[in-house]
Amino acid sequence: GQQLNQSPxxxxxxxxxxxxxxxxxxxxxxxxxxxxxxxxxxxxxxxxLYKAGELTSNGRLTAxxxxxxxDSFLNISASIPSDVGIYFCAGQQVRGSxxxxxxxxRGTQLTVWP
Amino acid sequence: AAGVIQSPRHLIKEKxxxxxxKCYPIPRHDTVYWYxxxxxxxxQFLISFxxxxxxDKGSIPDRFSAQQFSDYHSELNMSSLxxxxxxxxxxxxxxxxxxxxxxxxGPGTRLTVT
Numbered sequence: 550g551q552q553l554n555q556s557p558x559x560x561x562x563x564x565x566x567x568x569x570x571x572x573x574x575x576x577x578x579x580x581x582x583x584x585x586x587x588x589x590x591x592x593x594x595x596x597x598l599y600k601a602g603e604l605t606s607n608g609r610l611t612a613x614x615x616x617x618x619x620d621s622f623l624n625i626s627a628s629i630p631s632d633v634g635i636y637f638c639a640g641q642q643v644r645g646s647x648x649x650x651x652x653x654x655r656g657t658q659l660t661v662w663p
Numbered sequence: 664a665a666g667v668i669q670s671p672r673h674l675i676k677e678k679x680x681x682x683x684x685k686c687y688p689i690p691r692h693d694t695v696y697w698y699x700x701x702x703x704x705x706x707q708f709l710i711s712f713x714x715x716x717x718x719d720k721g722s723i724p725d726r727f728s729a730q731q732f733s734d735y736h737s738e739l740n741m742s743s744l745x746x747x748x749x750x751x752x753x754x755x756x757x758x759x760x761x762x763x764x765x766x767x768x769g770p771g772t773r774l775t776v777t
Contacts, residue, residue: 580764591667591753591768592706599764637705641764649757650696650719651766653705 555654571622572638667769688756
């Protein structure tokens, strides 16, 4: 299956700091999605990206779809304690036999110290 | 806004027993995806349905089967349960006919096999 490399694996930061994480793939994706998951809960969609080069914001979150369509990054500005959780990138191919299924990165565990 | 509903939230079964997990998609969403997430792992795609037909199949064991009903809810049936089936099972829904690519996840069913 497709392998997405997400880094860093974990981050420990102080409240107010900015955070950056990224995801790379050997395959091209048509859509990149970023999710946040808290313990025992389902992933919550944060941002969806549809076009190469696209830069999209959602409050303090900003994500970009790489121009090669093989990578994406997520930035969180001015982190707060409630940003704690696991952030997953997910790639999606909207054509072919694997239509629509999401391929996930391994996740970035974010810890924010007050 | 209405979200994806999954039931039950928690399920404890013994080896070789069967289990049925239910998923109710967001209203007007026509596509359902099932994912399995082991401890400390990223979600792995199992199977998907579009308009009540199986649309894609991933790493789903032959012991598992699923279907989507006329009201678009879906059920994942798991037989001959093994210890390794213990995991979080997520359902996600999507409004494919409306041209949307985003998948919205339910809260998950935590299955424990003893």
